[in-house]
Amino acid sequence: MKKRIISVLSLALCLCMLMSFAGCGGGGNSAGKVGDLVLEDTAQEKLFESARGTTITHIVEGEPNDYTKTILAELEQRYGIKVKFMKMGYSEYTSKIAQMVATGSPPDTAVMTDALALNYIYANIAQPLNDYMDLEDKYWDKDILAQFTVDGKIYGVNTGDVDTFFIYYNKTLFEENNIEDPYTLYKNGEWTFDKLREIAKKATLYEDDNKTVKCHGFATWYREVFVLANGGNIIGLNTDTGMYESVVSDKKTVTGLNMIKNLAMDGSFDPAIAGYAEFPKREVAMLCERPANVVGNYDLYNTMDDEIGVVPLPKGPDADKAYAASNMIVNYVPVNAKNPVGGMAWNYYWLRRETEGYIQKDAAAVARIGKMMNEEHYGIINGYLDEATKISSKLDSLMGWSNYSASFWGGLVNDGKSAEEVVATMDNTLKSALERTIGK
Template sequence: MKKIGIKILSVSLAAVLSAGLFAGCGSSKNTVKKLEDTSINGEAAADLTFIRPGQGTDDKNDAVIKAITEYEQLYGVKVQVISADYDTWTTKVLSASASGSPIDVIFGSVSEYPLFAMKGYTQPIEKYIDTNSEYMSRSASEAFFAFKNQIYCAAVSDVSPLVLYYNKDMLDQSGLDDPMELYKNGEWTFDTFKQMCKTLTVDTDGDGNTDRWGLCCWYPWAWLGANHTALCKINENGLYELNLSDPAVVQTSEFVQDMYYTSKWRGIDGDNIYTSFYQGRNAFLQEYSWSETNNIIPAKKAKQFDFEYGVVPTPYGPNNTEKTNVAHASGYGIGTGSKNPYHAGKLIEMILKSVSEEAKEKNKEVPEENLNLYKELGKSIFNDTFYDSAIKNGSEYFDLVCGGSNIQTSLSSIKPIYEGYIEDANEAAQS
């Protein structure tokens, strides 16, 4: 019955796609002369389709849109950008694949792989893309987007480690050690961080309500990776298997539950971690390193906050003896069955170049020591497959943990649900 439901949904959404969810990028004043020969390896140029959640077409200065526009001019074709939000975009990828009209260029992140490869939504890319290009991170592509020794998605050159930005002034005034010094001395651990955050969580105005917290964050599940574990993993046969019995999973769950529920040293004033941090309601903000150029530096320029901030790696859990780091990467793959895979590959190369050049320009505003730290952390990445959408990012389990439910009971209740998810994912990989 489950498979029938999925099939009906796929067909229905395929009809929706064909009904006009596509938007062209339009023309640009900065025209590029069309190539005399627009074929690649004997493949004639043709219109392509492209999907990335949240990708609009109005901002002509957007790095992706600039690349798409240049591609259209060089090859004399149109690239149709499929309108999609973060809640529905993967369903649109599935429905397009099921309809026999796969999307040519498909965005991908750590949340979609290896599931996209296992389910056959995307195909190996090395035949169509220069995976040794300076604009692509081959190491990140292999770490996050490989399946059975083949790369399915070309990662952008910059990998974003998960770090903590902190209010230096607040820590100084509280008489606490500088986190970066603790990190350099090998003392930046779960316990050290927790005690620091508990000290910083206080009622500043004496009204009986906590109004300042040690930490603001959006990713409770990311702490599993910081402790070098995951809710599921990939076995030697390239299939998913649950990892719920790992003692490190319980250990991390206890840490997160204390953070969110028991001691409540994680909190937000309002519903936005950035605003809460800028207003001095949190000592630490946990986010990926891309947020420094996209959010923190612009906010500092706009005088949304006036304190001095620092950055330090996410602390290492007791099981993370290898000192690996949770990181985020994104890139682009080619839909399985694409009629123009060589041209899709060329478009991806152009997007990677445009995005990398934009990042390089933005990074000029980032302190050199921060860039060096991000680069250092990016050399030792832990691919925590619990992020994978095969188990819906583990969010159902962490809803229970953060809500105060007994951890062993939560693991027992979630196990059959996750077994069903994994069975479905593995069935696709074995078919």
Template sequence: MSAMSSNWDRRSVLRAAAGLAALGPLAACGSNNGRSGGGSSGKSIKQYFHAYGEAGVEDALKRYAKGYDKAAVNTQWITSADYESKLFSALLTDNAPDVFEFHPQIQLIKSGQVADLSDIIDPVKSDFNPADIASHTVDGKIYGVRMIDDPQFFFYRKSVLEKAKIQPPTTLDELIEAAAKLTTGKVKGLFIGNDLHAVINPLIWSSGADTLDAKNQIAYHTEGVKEGIKKMRQLFTSGHLLLDAPTDYWDPSAIVQGLTPIQFCGMWAMPVMQKALGDDLGIFPFPKVTDSGKQSVTNGGWSMFVNAKGKNADLAKEYVKWLWIEQKKYQEDFALSYGFHIPPRTSIAATATKLKTGLPAEGVKLFNDFGHFDNIGWTQAMITALEDVFANCVRKNGDPEAALDQADTTVNRELKKLFG
């Protein structure tokens, strides 16, 4: 994720993908920023972005587009909560975008919806984080250009933990204990999001497991994950977890407004938190769940795709190459001037002075040491299956083994469709 109002949850963003064929025609698509650039070519392309929360992002994207002289670039800026549904609805119509931001997803590739971008990425492939290349690659072809990487971890108020004589937790048990000690009156000890979905994958990774293994087989159904789910149930029922916050985990309001001293959030919100809290801010990764587990950091982010079924696919590829491959000054500006994001281009990341010291540097280190990237084969149906496990076992008191068995049925069905 990225932006504070954008990374509302990668899982919810992808929700529309599962029902792509069932969606109806596109309704009004949000504000139309008009055309930019284009010179006298008479050509035009349309690009879709969700409404980032950081101030200045919309103006920046319009400014970049205005610099393109081979076509007029029409930018659709779509309310975050509506982005996925409007994007997938639009892709079924003649009003479809030529270029759009989204996350790597194998269904888009299998359906021929997104174009192979290997030819424009291969010349600079070695300058991208290898994990970003891998998460966008199917059968040796690269689909999508990564724009930003967005690590997510726990932010905490140093002074509050010090006063309570609490060290930053390294295990889930310690996190649960800390939440209990830090809960006072209206202040809850911990906030991990209103729907809890943001921590599903970190819980799996910190249990020593994964969503899928290297052979695209189920890897999440382990004793460690079951133990983690039970501990999450304990936390959920403890009364020490902030629930129904005014905004979700992607927004820093909960910790900034003093509703909690520990909040799960993304690096994109770090400048806002630092402005409000100064040096009284620290970070730590999702703690390990079991002795055999390892602390983990979710890497969210956004990527640019070309609509292979659009009327202007070749022109759209040229534009994507120009902006997200050639214009490194714009790429750096996008990553570092509107919240903090890690540039996926290693040459840009190497000179990113804003990320070299202090808390941003700590965030980069956690990203490098504990980061996990998108698995392009982990589909929306699979994501929803594990969301259901959380709903049944954390919010309710369901049996984790039975719930995971049910998830296995859905996931295996999906795997058979995708990989045989």
């Protein structure tokens, strides 16, 4: 009797299991097999139905690599969209995109950096993407979308890559000189602008003559980093008017500008030193850089004998929350693109694959990430990116900024002028450059 009860119960359990498996296929979130992946259907994907059976054009610098080829095959399998590549280098692309838009032959998707954003948005090169987007979709990064939104219209979408600045420090050097560990300070909530300044001073080491610097405490090439970390910006979008305006005299901006100026005046930061070459040689103790450069271009993890530490930038004293100072590259759809829906399908599928970590199935990518950093650092970076609000600057897209920047930053970090003084002299120039850029 007991055996019979057990067998009946087992059968019932098996039936339940089978039924639950069968139920998976007909639920709200159905799964579709693509290549060796199983992807949930999303509401966003339904917007791509009209592009089935079409072809899109996409710019690529050289031959598509294996990873791209995999995505191509999967895109065709899942959405029925084929991709035709336009091969051209970045400078060729930037010099031709306006002509392509004018003659109705642009690619269906292309890249836009912070440095091109205002120009492409206001010159009608990039088109609003709202109609092709389910804004509730979890893969769209709301912070990044916000940075490319003007007057409620979204002009660029995230690609899966975010270049946020972190501070890499020479842990061995810090230990040798009994300097507090920045990451421990960060964990304890003691990592502030003032603390960073104090540590940069301690980490600035001198030769025996006590005059010649042999190691600068801090280095970066990106001088707006503290402005952004403080939640400020030099030009920013006024959400009430929907217009960009100069916010250089805001308190948050001025505090951030004074921070970089103070580091320079302390002697901890030499404006002539970008730091990537000096950091491995112990000539710089803290390097503020993006992980993609530290890993990809400079390969510091593999070339340094000293142990490296990583810590997010301190939250600025005026910031209401943590702001992750970033350089952003987004995908956009040019005006007059023949297949904007297909272009967005490519953007979405690429992003989804990157976000879900399927890239790690690609051998080259695994090697790249393996070299990238240890698990602890990977965790620190991702943990910070999850909680902080990503923010970027559009300053480089201002007309003539490459020319003005020398006097702007030079006044601060070379001449030691206060941020208030520099801001007062540059405010009108910025306003004029902005007006000319956005054509108002």
